[in-house]
Amino acid sequence: MAEISSDRKAERLINLTMALLAAPRYMTKSEIFANVAGYEGDEEAKSRKFERDKDDLRALGITIEVGSNDPYFDDEQGYKISRDSYMLAMHNISKEDYSLISIAVSMWRNEFFSHNGQSAIRKIQALDFEVGEPLLPKNLFADEVPHHFFDEIWHAISERKIVTFTYHSTATKKRRVAPYALTLWHGFWYLTGMDLNANEIRTFKLLRMLEGVALSRTENEFEVPVDFDAKKYLHFQERSEPLAANFAIRKDRALSLRLTSQVQEMSSGEWDKASKMYSDIDSAIADLIFYGVDIKIEGPSELKDKFLERLRRPYSEMSA
Amino acid sequence: MAPSTALERFNRALDLIPFVEANPGWSIQELAAHFGTTAAEISKDLATLHMCGLPGYSHLELIDLSYEDDLVTILNSQNLSSPRDLTVDERVAILLGLELMKALTRAEPLMDRIVDLQKRLTNAAVETRARSVDLSQAINKAPYRDLLLEALQKKAQLDIEYVSGKSNSVSVRQIAPVSVYQIGEHIYVEAFCFSSKAVRHFRTDRMKSCSISPAPQPLPEETGVSEVTESVITVLLEPSARLFLEEHRHLVLSQEVMGEQILARFAISDADWLVKALLALPAASTILEPISAIDRMRELSSEILALYA
Numbered sequence: 150m151a152e153i154s155s156d157r158k159a160e161r162l163i164n165l166t167m168a169l170l171a172a173p174r175y176m177t178k179s180e181i182f183a184n185v186a187g188y189e190g191d192e193e194a195k196s197r198k199f200e201r202d203k204d205d206l207r208a209l210g211i212t213i214e215v216g217s218n219d220p221y222f223d224d225e226q227g228y229k230i231s232r233d234s235y236m237l238a239m240h241n242i243s244k245e246d247y248s249l250i251s252i253a254v255s256m257w258r259n260e261f262f263s264h265n266g267q268s269a270i271r272k273i274q275a276l277d278f279e280v281g282e283p284l285l286p287k288n289l290f291a292d293e294v295p296h297h298f299f300d301e302i303w304h305a306i307s308e309r310k311i312v313t314f315t316y317h318s319t320a321t322k323k324r325r326v327a328p329y330a331l332t333l334w335h336g337f338w339y340l341t342g343m344d345l346n347a348n349e350i351r352t353f354k355l356l357r358m359l360e361g362v363a364l365s366r367t368e369n370e371f372e373v374p375v376d377f378d379a380k381k382y383l384h385f386q387e388r389s390e391p392l393a394a395n396f397a398i399r400k401d402r403a404l405s406l407r408l409t410s411q412v413q414e415m416s417s418g419e420w421d422k423a424s425k426m427y428s429d430i431d432s433a434i435a436d437l438i439f440y441g442v443d444i445k446i447e448g449p450s451e452l453k454d455k456f457l458e459r460l461r462r463p464y465s466e467m468s469a
Numbered sequence: 470m471a472p473s474t475a476l477e478r479f480n481r482a483l484d485l486i487p488f489v490e491a492n493p494g495w496s497i498q499e500l501a502a503h504f505g506t507t508a509a510e511i512s513k514d515l516a517t518l519h520m521c522g523l524p525g526y527s528h529l530e531l532i533d534l535s536y537e538d539d540l541v542t543i544l545n546s547q548n549l550s551s552p553r554d555l556t557v558d559e560r561v562a563i564l565l566g567l568e569l570m571k572a573l574t575r576a577e578p579l580m581d582r583i584v585d586l587q588k589r590l591t592n593a594a595v596e597t598r599a600r601s602v603d604l605s606q607a608i609n610k611a612p613y614r615d616l617l618l619e620a621l622q623k624k625a626q627l628d629i630e631y632v633s634g635k636s637n638s639v640s641v642r643q644i645a646p647v648s649v650y651q652i653g654e655h656i657y658v659e660a661f662c663f664s665s666k667a668v669r670h671f672r673t674d675r676m677k678s679c680s681i682s683p684a685p686q687p688l689p690e691e692t693g694v695s696e697v698t699e700s701v702i703t704v705l706l707e708p709s710a711r712l713f714l715e716e717h718r719h720l721v722l723s724q725e726v727m728g729e730q731i732l733a734r735f736a737i738s739d740a741d742w743l744v745k746a747l748l749a750l751p752a753a754s755t756i757l758e759p760i761s762a763i764d765r766m767r768e769l770s771s772e773i774l775a776l777y778a
Contacts, residue, residue, distance in 0.1 A: 155472075155473075155474060155475040155478070156475070156478070156513070156517060158475035159475040159476075159478035159479045159482065159517050160517055160520050160521055162475065162476075162479045163479060163482060163483065163517070163518065163521040164521050164522070166483070167521065167522065167523050167547060167548055167549065168523065168524050170548050170549075171523050171524075171547075171548050184524035185524060186521075186524075186526055205475075205476055205479075208476075209476060209479070209480060209556070210553070210554070210556035210557065211553070232551075234554065235551070235553060235554060236551040236552070236553070236554060237551065237552040237553060237554050237555060238554055241589070245582065246582075246586050248622075249567065249570070249582065249583060249586055250563055250566075250586070252566070252570065252621070252622050253563050253564075253566030253567045253569075253570060254562060254563055254566050255566070256565075256566040256569045256570065257562070257565075257566060261558075261562075262562040262565065262566070263562075264505075265556070265558045265559045265561070265562040266559070266562040266563060266566060267505070268480075268484065268559060269555050269559035269560070269562065269563055271484055271488055271503065271504065272484060272487075272488075272552040272553060272555060272559075273552070274488060274491065274492070275484070275487035275488040275490070275491045275492075275552040276491070276552060306598075306601045307558075307598055307601070319708065329601065330600075330601045330602065330603055331601060331602045331603065332602075332603040332604075332606075333602075333603070333604055333606075333607040334606050334607065335651060335652070335653050335654065336650065336651045336652045336653065336716070337715070354715075356715055357711075373601075379603045380603065380605070402637055403637070404632045404633075404637055404638070404639060405632040405633065405634045405675045408632055408674070408675060408677055409674050428654060431749075431751055432653075432654060434749045435746070435749040435750075438745045438746075438748055438749040438773075439634060439742075439745050441745070441769065441772065441773060442772050442773055442776055443637075445776050445777070457774065457777060459748060459749065459750075459751075460748060460770040460773055460774050461770070461774065462753050463753075463755075
């Protein structure tokens with residue numbers, strides 16, 4: 150039953166779109182009800198149906214113009230769809246553009262983007278482009294594992310809806326946020342927005358949002374401050390202080406480290422001298438430790454001390 | 470797959486007409502695959518369209534199409550033959566994809582073409598929405614990024630000299646890239662490797678050289694990951710090690726909160742790697758089992774410390 154009524158609705162929407170596109174002048178509601186198939190029942194039921202249909206078409210990106218045919222008379226308002234706004238306007242898409250667009254939409258693994266990108270591609274393929282190979286099944290630039298929160302957060306941002314979610318941080322807490330922007334950094338998506346409980350702008354990692362992401366019903370619940378800049382609020386920005394690590398590197402060893410370091414070869418002995426830039430102490434330690442006994446940290450002392458301190462920690466229950 | 474809603478059907482039906490007009494002779498199956506749905510749904514779309522038309526609704530005003538012998542042909546599309554304009558979300562998806570490509574290229578002509586295309590795709594609504602996504606630091610400036618983009622774009626293969634971090638050796642490999650991604654500070658290329666005859670992940674900063682392969686090889690039908698023996702290592706971690714767990718979540722079999730700490734089980738082919746990574750973590754961690762991993766950790770830290778003694 151539900152399926153039948155949804156098929157009839159799809160039919161009515163197509164008929165309405167075709168009629169409004171074909172209309173040489175604005176069609177009034179009564180003209181629509183008299184001529185477009187699918188509007189039945191009493192006046193009120195028809196009107197309600199039509200209002201909903203109009204909203205649906207607009208939500209799908211179709212512009213419905215409202216106006217009256219004779220500006221000098223207080224005519225009943227009418228509706229039409231202009232061909233110019235309906236049609237894909239990029240006549241000048243070259244073969245090269247098409248190939249760039251095809252690659253661009255396959256950059257995303259994220260479902261929201263790849264879904265929209267592929268529907269764009271199908272529209273463009275209906276211009277004059279030969280459909281070559283099938284759309285790439287695999288995304289080229291793999292951002293975070295697909296998960297449904299991206300979609301919801303994206304809608305919340307676009308429609309300016311308040312979003313609530315349970316967030317796993319030092320404590321698991323419920324948050325209410327006016328979402329401003331999404332940032333992709335180091336392979337993870339972050340949401341920046343006004344935390345309505347804390348009353349300050351904060352950043353949340355999407356991966357740490359737990360089940361129960363919900364959006365407010367009404368749109369336009371907030372304004373994004375004009376001077377808002379997501380970069381200012383990303384905590385990871387402030388933290389990193391680049392440092393140059395100096396170390397000795399055993400001859401003919403640690404080849405992959407040599408590749409990314411400045412190496413000064415020594416004519417004698419077992420060791421060469423090297424240095425490498427890191428974004429902070431922790432990433433220096435994380436990288437250098439892999440070369441085990443093939444490197445020896447010389448400085449700065451802050452790095453060396455921290456490195457040794459970590460190696461001296463108890464490393465099992467038995468030694469603790 | 471759940472049956473399509475009225476709006477999904479409407480959307481797809483309106484896109485089907487110009488698509489089929491431009492690409493006649495596709496079967497329902499092929500269309501279903503291309504539109505990401507089932508053959509049954511496409512048949513319903515076509516049946517729905519068959520009922521629609523312009524006011525009057527005589528056979529002259531109705532949409533006319535046939536799908537006999539499974540081949541779909543539009544005989545009269547009435548006024549629906551032009552593809553619809555791209556929606557804001559569709560434009561944003563393309564724009565942001567182009568933005569990532571810009572991060573991967575240094576070639577000026579390509580950069581100019583991308584910027585020009587972005588301009589033509591943008592309008593006020595698109596710009597507002599695209600501004601809410603910040604990709605300025607989405608991808609680090611990877612070595613050989615132009616070649617990677619070119620290989621992905623043209624499905625070309627690369628010849629690389631790869632320096633293994635593990636075995637202290639350099640190998641020459643021919644690879645067919647499938648995707649590029651970033652974890653933490655490093656850019657990785659996922660590729661089929663003809664030397665190991667399996668899909669492998671390569672760090673771009675460990676490529677000693679890289680060039681487009683003049684002699685591409687045919688890809689095998691099955692490009693599965695070759696089997697490796699994995700052992701399970703159980704570790705107790707401080708909550709501040711969460712980022713580490715997130716970055717390596719493909720290795721994490723399970724994790725649970727134990728009081729203040731996190732108990733994680735890693736499935737790993739290279740135990741040495743995990744032992745070193747744990748030693749480097751700012752937060753203290755405790756290997757619970759196996760004993761061999763605990764021994765390795767003890768051995769390794771005392772070997773390194775001996776250098777500084």
